[in-house]
Amino acid sequence: MRTLICGSIAYDNIMVFPDHFKNHILPEKIHVLNVAFLVPEMRREFGGCAGNIAYNLKMLGGEPVMMATVGDDIQPYRERFEQLGLDQSNVLHVKDTFTAQAFITTDLDDNQITAFHPGAMNFSHLNSVHDAKNVQLGIIAPDGRDGMLQHALEFHQNGIPFIFDPGQGLPMYNGDELTDFIDKADYVAVNDYEGQLLQERTGLTLEAIAQKTKALIVTLGAQGSTIYTDGQQIDIPSVKPQDIVDPTGCGDAYRAGLLYGIAHDMDWQTTGRLGSLMGALKIAHRGGQNHSFTRDMINQLYFDHFGNRIF
Ligand SMILES: Nc1ncnc2c1ncn2[C@@H]1O[C@H](COP(=O)(O)OP(=O)(O)OP(=O)(O)O)[C@@H](O)[C@H]1O
Ligand SMILES: [Mg+2]
Numbered sequence: 001m002r003t004l005i006c007g008s009i010a011y012d013n014i015m016v017f018p019d020h021f022k023n024h025i026l027p028e029k030i031h032v033l034n035v036a037f038l039v040p041e042m043r044r045e046f047g048g049c050a051g052n053i054a055y056n057l058k059m060l061g062g063e064p065v066m067m068a069t070v071g072d073d074i075q076p077y078r079e080r081f082e083q084l085g086l087d088q089s090n091v092l093h094v095k096d097t098f099t100a101q102a103f104i105t106t107d108l109d110d111n112q113i114t115a116f117h118p119g120a121m122n123f124s125h126l127n128s129v130h131d132a133k134n135v136q137l138g139i140i141a142p143d144g145r146d147g148m149l150q151h152a153l154e155f156h157q158n159g160i161p162f163i164f165d166p167g168q169g170l171p172m173y174n175g176d177e178l179t180d181f182i183d184k185a186d187y188v189a190v191n192d193y194e195g196q197l198l199q200e201r202t203g204l205t206l207e208a209i210a211q212k213t214k215a216l217i218v219t220l221g222a223q224g225s226t227i228y229t230d231g232q233q234i235d236i237p238s239v240k241p242q243d244i245v246d247p248t249g250c251g252d253a254y255r256a257g258l259l260y261g262i263a264h265d266m267d268w269q270t271t272g273r274l275g276s277l278m279g280a281l282k283i284a285h286r287g288g289q290n291h292s293f294t295r296d297m298i299n300q301l302y303f304d305h306f307g308n309r310i311f
Helices: 027-032 049-060 075-084 119-126 145-158 167-172 175-184 192-202 206-211 250-263 268-283 295-306
Strands: 002-006 010-016 041-047 063-070 087-093 100-106 112-117 137-140 162-164 187-191 215-219 225-229 232-236
Touching (some): 002 049, 049 063, 063 119, 075 087, 119 145, 137 145, 137 250, 145 162, 145 167, 162 175, 162 250, 187 250, 192 215, 225 268, 250 268, 268 295
Parallel strands (some): 002 137, 063 087, 162 187
Antiparallel strands (some): 010 041, 100 112, 215 225
């Protein structure tokens, strides 16, 4: 089932400062802050929610179609999409912009100083869901403010079921706007923190949000996840990871499992378990897209953990 993944495509530039920020940021001089950190180690990861979700869904054997806006520096990412066989027909180049990117400097205490440049992502409304061909399912992951609103409207107009996945984009919207997203969406997926904020902004409880949708999925990190559907609450345990290296992108990996399960009409228990497995496979690797598994491997791992095969 062709699944439209609306969201960001981004680079994550990660630099490690081999010292402690606290040795260089002097509290009494904070009003004239001017610091430069020498960072011998730097890496650039392929990221962005749409890129990550599409990567994971393709690994599962799904049919992701990304919808995103990117800048003049996209060529290395395009080559990767090509290699992975990912559909780029709705990835729009916005001239004279940079692709969205984060610049993350980490010190030896794991403190982080991050700058995020949205760049082309802020033009996501230039893409229209109406232009995506033969799509039967979708997701709206964090993206430009106007784009997320517009894509929700367009999915709704076209009668295409979609997951509303506001993520770090959630604070951009007021209660009425969020309620409207929920009303248009068939599914809502949030983490624990976002679930709290969503309740505060909309004045709706999790149960009330669930009632407006086919399912509300709340992920809880190492605690697993809960799926609220049909007046029931299904608790999905987490899968013990091989190693805990980097939680970035676990949410996106989980969502790929959700989309695969929905597209293949699996029950919620199975769908949640697949998301859970994908999150655990991701966390053992650095970055959002450096874990690599064949469908056979995923099938075997699912069997090892849950006692039945999924594919
Ligand atoms: N430490 C962990 N051990 C096992 N599974 C994990 C762990 N952390 C995350 N997961 C799996 O990944 C899912 C999503 O993680 P989480 O709730 O942290 O999402 P998130 O906060 O949106 O993450 P991010 O936005 O950083 O990608 C969890 O429901 C769980 O199944
Ligand atoms: Mg998240």
